[in-house]
Amino acid sequence: MEVGPGTLMGDLLRRYWTPFAPAAEMDKQPTKAVRLMGEDLVLYKDGSGNYGLVDRHCPHRRADLSYGWVEDCGLRCNYHGWKFDHSGKCIDQPFEEIAHPDAHFKDRITIKSYPVQERAGLLWAYMGPLPAPEVPVWEPFTWGNGFVQIVISEIPCNWFQCQENSIDPVHFEWLHDNWGQRLRGQTNGQKPPTHLRIAFDEFEYGFTYRRIREGQSEQDELWTVGRVCLWPNCLFTGNHFEWRVPIDDGRTLSVGWFFDRVPEEMEPFRQERIPYWYGPIKDEQTGRWIESHVMNQDFVAWVGQGGVADRTQEHLGESDRGVILMRKRMLEEAENVRAGGEAKGTIRDPKVARFVQLPIVGRDFFLAGYSMRDVANGSPFRYPKNFIFQAGQPEEITQAYRDAMGMLPDGTPNIRERVTLA
Ligand code: FES
Numbered sequence: 001m002e003v004g005p006g007t008l009m010g011d012l013l014r015r016y017w018t019p020f021a022p023a024a025e026m027d028k029q030p031t032k033a034v035r036l037m038g039e040d041l042v043l044y045k046d047g048s049g050n051y052g053l054v055d056r057h058c059p060h061r062r063a064d065l066s067y068g069w070v071e072d073c074g075l076r077c078n079y080h081g082w083k084f085d086h087s088g089k090c091i092d093q094p095f096e097e098i099a100h101p102d103a104h105f106k107d108r109i110t111i112k113s114y115p116v117q118e119r120a121g122l123l124w125a126y127m128g129p130l131p132a133p134e135v136p137v138w139e140p141f142t143w144g145n146g147f148v149q150i151v152i153s154e155i156p157c158n159w160f161q162c163q164e165n166s167i168d169p170v171h172f173e174w175l176h177d178n179w180g181q182r183l184r185g186q187t188n189g190q191k192p193p194t195h196l197r198i199a200f201d202e203f204e205y206g207f208t209y210r211r212i213r214e215g216q217s218e219q220d221e222l223w224t225v226g227r228v229c230l231w232p233n234c235l236f237t238g239n240h241f242e243w244r245v246p247i248d249d250g251r252t253l254s255v256g257w258f259f260d261r262v263p264e265e266m267e268p269f270r271q272e273r274i275p276y277w278y279g280p281i282k283d284e285q286t287g288r289w290i291e292s293h294v295m296n297q298d299f300v301a302w303v304g305q306g307g308v309a310d311r312t313q314e315h316l317g318e319s320d321r322g323v324i325l326m327r328k329r330m331l332e333e334a335e336n337v338r339a340g341g342e343a344k345g346t347i348r349d350p351k352v353a354r355f356v357q358l359p360i361v362g363r364d365f366f367l368a369g370y371s372m373r374d375v376a377n378g379s380p381f382r383y384p385k386n387f388i389f390q391a392g393q394p395e396e397i398t399q400a401y402r403d404a405m406g407m408l409p410d411g412t413p414n415i416r417e418r419v420t421l422a
């Protein structure tokens with residue numbers, strides 16, 4: 001479970017590009033204090049558009065560089081003005097250069113730095129040994145005509161119990177369906193369909209989990225394709241990703257990326273900047289965790305397991321076969337990396353990284369689109385009126401979503417307006 005530098009799992013996780021901040025956030029404030037895998041860092045975007053991710057503390061006398069300022073090139077410390085570029089080189093030491101112009105003291109100073117790349121509205125860090133692999137362009141990042149939003153929350157528990165949830169299909173029936181029904185006060189006696197069969201398979205970029213619930217058959221895509229537990233710390237359900245990013249051993253940054261296709265009447269649709277928001281997890285009035293939305297329910301389960309879940313007290317059963325598989329494979333792959341092997345699922349070939357296909361239930365729907373008339377007859381899960389995954393969506397993002405979808409404030413399609421325009 002440990003993620004610090006030099007730990008078995010920390011060294012494995014450092015072989016992957018990790019999303020850790022929304023790119024749009026840096027438009028507002030170009031420096032940000034970041035804690036990632038137990039390391040205190042500062043993210044910045046300088047005047048030339050370069051991103052840097054460097055040690056939080058200045059190598060001169062340890063001032064906090066998140067209070068420094070960015071210049072055309074690099075980040076300058078606010079204490080005595082030393083300046084660093086995104087590769088970690090010290091490029092200015094004002095008083096030293098006056099006192100000893102020939103000493104070139106700065107050439108002997110570097111600051112810890114990690115590469116950062118922007119992709120799909122997110123900033124990704126690579127904290128492992130160089131050369132870094134490619135940043136994978138997962139297939140949905142290339143889809144057009146969708147409303148995308150990024151949602152971030154800090155969860156006060158270890159990352160790995162969050163990721164175990166990604167390969168646990170049975171929880172969906174209980175934590176979301178059955179509990180959700182009770183939370184909504186629905187007592188009509190109808191029980192959500194129960195799981196009859198589950199199966200787990202490994203593929204190049206992770207695992208798939210497959211299920212058959214009451215009323216579904218072996219022909220259903222949930223059985224023939226399945227959903228994805230994306231290596232090493234992500235859940236991918238077809239149109240959204242949820243990364244469980246370790247802040248340190250006791251805290252996790254939940255980073256969600258959500259895609260909703262707009263109806264064809266609203267095409268072409270493009271976003272200038274992908275919007276983001278920070279989702280609350282606690283109900284300040286009651287002091288309890290928020291229970292109302294899908295991922296909030298997951299958060300309740302994760303933090304409930306303890307800061308770091310005590311696996312010695314568990315009693316694993318048949319429903320946990322995916323969890324057991326993932327634990328075993330993570331440990332094997334961590335040992336493989338420690339022994340000098342290439343990390344599973346990393347991509348070195350830029351041509352491969354440019355477009356990486358994943359198993360997707362209902363891919364045709366995301367590619368072919370739909371019309372406003374389909375919405376009226378379709379399931380609310382396919383055509384969501386509201387954001388069901390996390391509580392606290394800011395009003396301006398709710399509004400931007402409705403505008404993108406051509407929805408009236410009550411969530412119904414604004415067909416008349418489109419017909420008039422046509
Ligand atoms: S502590 Fe940063 S320049 Fe002195």
Ligand SMILES: [Fe+2]
Nearest residue numbers: 171172294298
């Ligand atoms: Fe869940």
